[in-house]
Amino acid sequence: MKYWLSICFAVILVLPAQAQLTTNGSFVRDNYQKTEYKVAMRDGTKLHTTVYAPKDASATNQYPFLMQRTCYSVAPYGPDAYPAQLGPSETLMRNKFIFVYQDVRGRWNSEGTWTNMTPNLPDPPAATAKKGRKAAAATSSTAGAPDESSDTYDTIEWLLKNVPNNNGRVGQWGISYPGFYTAASLPDAHPALKAASPQAPVSDFFFDDFHHNGAFIQAYLFTFPVFGIQHPEPTTKAWYNDGFIQTGTKDGFQFQYDLGPLKNVDKYYKDNFYWQETVNHPNYDEFWHKRSIIPALKNVRPAVMTVGGWFDAEDLYGPLTIYKTIEKNNPNTYNTLVMGPFGHGRWSRETGHTLHSNVYFGDSIATFYQRNIEAKFFNHFLKSAGDGKTGESTSGLPEAYLFNTGRNEWRQFDKWPAADAQTKQYFLNANGSLANAGGTGFSEFVSDPMKPVPYTEDNTTTSGFTPFNYMSEDQRFAGRRPDVLTFQTDVLTEDLTLGGEIMAKLKVSTTGTDADWVVKLIDVYPPDEPNHAYMPNKNITLGNYQQMVRSEVMRGRFRNSFEKPEPFKSGEVTDVNFRLQDVLHTFKKGHRMMIQVQSTWFPLIDRNPQTYVDNIYKADEKDFRKATHRVYDNSVIEVQVLK
CATH class of the missing domain: 3.40.50.1820 (Alpha/Beta hydrolase fold, catalytic domain)
Structure with a gap:
């Protein structure tokens, strides 16, 4: 390997x-x-x-x-x-x-x-x-x-x-x-x-590659020997090969899961200086700023x-x-x-x-x-x-x-985001609709860090150096789980082009004291969508395909400050606002636009214990607990629409 x-x-x-x-x-x-x-x-x-x-x-x-x-x-x-x-x-x-x-x-x-x-x-x-x-x-x-x-x-x-x-x-x-x-x-x-x-x-590195909005990209775990081992003198040979983790399996999900809390990674990377720097700087402090x-x-x-x-x-x-x-x-x-x-x-x-x-x-x-x-x-x-x-x-x-x-x-x-882009809000309603107005209810799910939502159903990619295909993968496997909320529009009667920035403005609560919030923007194909001639996976049908268009995670403890994390108050409605990266995508007539919300995304990101601890890299097994999360109907996804 x-x-x-x-x-x-x-x-x-x-x-x-x-x-x-x-x-x-x-x-x-x-x-x-x-x-x-x-x-x-x-x-x-x-x-x-x-x-x-x-x-x-x-x-x-x-x-x-x-x-x-x-x-x-x-x-x-x-x-x-x-x-x-x-x-x-x-x-x-x-x-x-x-x-x-x-x-x-x-x-x-x-x-x-x-x-x-x-x-x-x-x-x-x-x-x-x-x-x-x-x-x-x-x-x-x-x-x-x-x-x-x-x-x-x-x-x-x-x-x-x-x-x-x-x-x-x-x-x-x-x-x-x-x-x-x-x-x-x-x-x-x-x-x-x-x-x-x-x-x-x-x-x-606190917002791309090794972290997204403070959440650790655990799928990058295998890369640390490249970045965290010094060589004593100039060389033309790779000096870091002995530092690679020997997984003994091609099932990266299972290997990462069996690792348990991130503190157990020390048995592999005790002398890896970049891993130790990452562990000792869990917040956006001066180490990351500079x-x-x-x-x-x-x-x-x-x-x-x-x-x-x-x-x-x-x-x-x-x-x-x-x-x-x-x-x-x-x-x-x-x-x-x-x-x-x-x-x-x-x-x-x-x-x-x-x-x-x-x-x-x-x-x-x-x-x-x-x-x-x-x-x-x-x-x-x-x-x-x-x-x-x-x-x-x-x-x-x-x-x-x-x-x-x-x-x-x-x-x-001639300008990006485009000067003529119009801002539009879509509300996440408890009836599963993605609509122009919100209700007064909420959607809820139980998030269990011991049974996390996978980020992909293709296990052949989970032991690679970095993730790749998941950015446009079919999300039906996730949307059918009880710990993933789905909201979608009616079938579109005309093309809808999103062009520009996307903001998730969530109103949430949790029975725990910490939580991650993952938002995915998805293009749902019509039931009769034909497969194209170059399908790499013959077992996939594009009819009802849920193509991920954009996605992002927000580590909830950083909702107000990346420098000074803070716990949630159990049961209290709380704002969690974060930006998904820009998009230019047309949802065609006959398609639907879908939003999925979840709290685990493994092993793309590490598991949040859902019990607030000062440093998740040093969390113990006992800290990982189930929690019930609510997403309220006045939560919105704010997009820019092009005519």
């Missing part, structure tokens, strides 16, 4: 574009010259940096840089070892750039100490007076403590001076954690950084294209939040958002028929994105005018290029 997890993680999260074979496997070797460097940062730490320069580069034929910084390895190592592909796509590889790959500090073949998420640190006053700490790097090796922003700055400065035949422009991209490094390049950016594309970027890139996204000068997938089970919060934050803080910056019908990073390689779980969205959608959106962005800002007019016409790329996952078509917006 160790080997499989390592390879799986590399293919899905690390360098997905490089895992994609080109039509001519020798293209990279025939057209690029590889050179490996040790690039010194301002504190003397040397980072392994691989440069692939076009062989036809010259003083009269200069190329821009296109760089990826990663904690997942820039393999293959060695001057004569070439990958099958370079860059974000084959299109850009054939367009030719000086491609740069760098192991970040403390990872793989680079020196230094590894720290999860070290975004832009505040400038000391003296450095600010000298036009910023990053700029001071050219003359000082002591201008503030290093972080990923300064390491990016220092790397660009070195590349411009030491790699010949460059045109003085730099672009950066990365998917997942490398997406974070791309976002971290933006504050106090080097003047030569002209274009950056954070793709599925990690932004804040690891968030969001507050640092000010003074952003490079052009930005943030990319995400509507069905990204790992990083959906990141791209939407980074885009909106840059838009708010930097109104004059070229800033665009792209969201496609993809799981995590799947826009980086073409699959032909584009599916997520059992849902088919069309053909060659990744290729469309690569050629008509991504390549246009980088070619314009790195090779052409760079004036923001990125198309053949004067309009260029739109503010937002988003895929409607109900109509299966791309839409362009």
Whole structure:
């Protein structure tokens, strides 16, 4: 299992574009010259940096840089070892750039100490007076403590001076954690950084990847060796394989359940520093605050294209939040958002028929994105005018290029959320209706943490490195349980397009003192819906299919503050408000819109004891108790509707 997890993680999260074979496997070797460097940062730490320069580069034929910084390895190592592909796509590889790959500090073949998420640190006053700490790097090796922003700055400065035949422009991209490094390049950016594309970027580990609204994503449990084990010196071999948990089964649900309370994970991860940090920081304290890139996204000068997938089970919060934050803080910056019908990073390689779980969205959608959106962005800002007019016409790329996952078509917006979106409320009525008005009653269910609601009925996916398919899976298995509430509209007589933000505004009570609240937005297909030609699971019928469109969890103790949790008062009606991530989805005529509400979602999230304890990571078996939860009829789901 160790080997499989390592390879799986590399293919899905690390360098997905490089895992994609080109039509001519020798293209990279025939057209690029590889050179490996040790690039010194301002504190003397040397980072392994691989440069692939076009062989036809010259003083009269200069190329821009296109760089990826990663904690997942820039393999293959060695001057004569070439990958099958370079860059974000084959299109850009054939367009030719000086491609740069760098192991970040403390990872793989680079020196230094590894720290999860070290975004832009505040400038000391003296450095600010000298036009910023990053700029001071050219003359000082002591201008503030290093972080990923300064390491990016220092790397660009070195590349411009030491790699010949460059045109003085730099672009950066990365998917997942490398997406974070791309976002971290933006504050106090080097003047030569002209274009950056954070793709599925990690932004804040308390809200995406390892947590959602403070609830621990237990499905990530197997990833901790990658993030929580140091290596003593630069290496080209994976040093963390011995840290992987040996489950002895492919049934991840049962293994996670048999673990019992999270405190029992210590027998596997006692020496894993990131697990211990997670356990000891259950609330949104300074430890997490200083690891968030969001507050640092000010003074952003490079052009930005943030990319995400509507069905990204790992990083959906990141791209939407980074885009909106840059838009708010930097109104004059070229800033665009792209969201496609993809799981995590799947826009980086073409699959032909584009599916997520059992849902088919069309053909060659990744290729469309690569050629008509991504390549246009980088070619314009790195090779052409760079004036923001990125198309053949004067309009260029739109503010937002988003895929409607109900109509299966791309839409362009000049603002997101759209200026003409109308806010509408749907009430959760005790009779099971999702209606325009609420009643005076309530719905209730018994939540038993010892019999949690599964997040998927596909056990083959529960022992993988991270979840994937559940984001669009059929929810009939959940909706038929007594501990899952369902509310749905009448059959729609016309199309209904939700486009924008979603808020859950719940009025709830519990007989316990803590509870999680899970809300799922679901598209219910008509009974006679035919199966499409590419069904991956022949045992599934699309008639009455309950496609999950969006979902989110709120750990109830954080309903008023992520920094200062508080218990529920047993039996007291309480507001629990939280945002589901954005959506662009048309519920077609003949379909229904459904909301499901539940309190367990295992093992996607850890089990809440439903008895308030200071730290759930340290809860005992005795703390886990049944509780009766009520959802009152004046609870609403607030959506934005497009005409």
